[in-house]
Amino acid sequence: MSEFTWLVPLPVVMPLFAAGLTLALYRHPRAQRIISVVALSLMVVAGVGLLVLADSGPVIVDIGGWAAPVGIDLVADRLSSLMLTVSSTVLLCVLLYSLGQGVTDGDEAAPVSIYHPTYLVLAAGVSNAFLAGDLFNLYVGFEILLAASYVLLTLGGTGERIRAGSIYVVVALLSSLIFLVAIAMIYAATGTVNLAQLAQRLPEIDPGVRLVLQLLLLLAFGIKAAIFPLSAWLPDSYPTAPAPVTAVFAGLLTKVGVYAIMRTQTLLFTDGRLDTLLMWLALATMVIGILGAVAQNDIKRLLSFTLVSHIGYMIFGIALASKAGLGASIFYVAHHITVQTTLFLVVGLIERRGGTTSLERLGGLAKLAPGLAILFFIPAMNLAGIPPLSGFLGKVGLLEAGVAQGTPLAYTLVIGSVVTSLLTLYAIVKAWNKAFWQTPPEALPEALLPGTMVGPTAALVGLGLLLTAVSGPLYAYADRAAGTMMEPSNYIDAVLDSTGRGQGDSTLTTDGTSPADDPTSTDDATQGGDS
């Protein structure tokens, strides 16, 4: 298997390299397009390759040949590679959609040459966050994707986008600062930022300090994942961006936060002291998010609120802290990335056809554009969890895991998820009635939907259906991923061998120990963290 380790850094390196190329070729839009499509296609291939490889054990690279706890390592286990595959596929489809949009809008007239490099940097940041085997590298991954997202959100610098961008950027900066402080404190307490070594050392430190560290990390990731009450920024900022940008943000950025919570909760903080808190947060996120969606009158904002609400399902699965719950949660993330992105792309098409996303002014689209109606209906029903689509399967998995837990709180959450699911159906059907069935208040403008935009959207709808078709193997894969994650020793043993080192070289100091290996330094560090 080791001959394939070169695959691991590719999803990070290729988009970054392509970003540089597209920036250098900013005068040649055609070359930019070709480079972006090729880079992201290769990323999908690498993702699928890792998906297959990681099923027989995590694939690990110690970058630059520096052994793990000292150097930086990239780890592609089942969860990472599944996330990587789904997100790179979605990134590719959204890129094709935005190319279609650019071609029909005639972007030669108003060239946004910065779009391709930024989009590729975003892709690299997402991959880096998924592959990071190191807390600080995770931070860098987050910063890469956030910095790219700031630029994409304020693309063009119109008044509305600057307003939305200010909120988004300030909140994201705050969460990054909290994350940075958390890393500094974790380093003070344990003397390492390597995830595998942290998993060994964190159980040894004072439980009070550990709780503070866990809360700080949860706070930072909670803002990024938009968990109530840290979610208010999301529906304010996402809907103003261009449709493909909103789609990719909605699909991926919050899920990177969810991924980080999954990773830290299962690997670093295994004592489960915050599971009850997480359960309550999941319930509040689900119910309050969906009530917000019911009140909305703009279809983009409605979808942003359903996005917040459905983050609650994933947190529910994580908080159950059982193999079944985590597996269902992983499956749900994969499903939700696809379906939420698809819906935002379809809304982009609706906006193009109807000239607006306000439900008050739309109407009669089912007759005017029946194909569009089908493209909306399938992912919408998938989101609401109508059988036999993948949303239903994910929810059933979560409900079963909740019932298996059997505590009153778990049952409350089971009821909460069912209610949320019904309210999602209500909100979606309301949007459907208003946009597709009601008589339009005034005649909609004539507009043609370009095939170059419909094609990628249809491909994503197809991907959603494919996830349903292969849900058996996919669910089994997610379950296996959860199985390995419930045993942190799998991860630790894969990264560090019996001497506590990775595969790379690292010269030990003259007396045979390095400061990082010195067992006494942990105790000192703990006291330092206490004081």
Added chain:
Amino acid sequence: MIDMSPNIVLVVAIGALFITGVYLLLERSLTRVLIGFILIGNGANLLFLVAGGRAGGPPIIGQTPVEDMSDPLPQAMVLTAIVITLALTAFILAMAYRSWQLHGHDEVQDDLEDRRIVRLAAKNAPTYNDTDSIEDSETIDEQAAEARDETGNGVA
């Protein structure tokens, strides 16, 4: 053994930076928010230095005895954090300038759609009129009486 007792001056400085930073972050003007962000960012960087233990010689084997070396890892991380902060500072400055260009100020504005929803909630009225929800004065019985009676009773 590494001496991990923190330097009191650094600790006080971190506290001061965080306090002023949080105060500025709560402001509405982007420029002040930016200064708050820079202050807290620097506070976090100092925190890393404290986390790295006491200062020592350069960590190069052969130049400094192992026990006198300073920990190079936090310094590397601080360097990365400084670069990131610098880039983001530039971006926020550009955004604040653009906001000033557009509106003559750089204050974060309220969301219009939020206001609209609040007004709707205050009115407590339906957001749109269905054709089938248009009410007239008739009750359902009157409407039924008006409709054609197919049982034949009405004719006789």
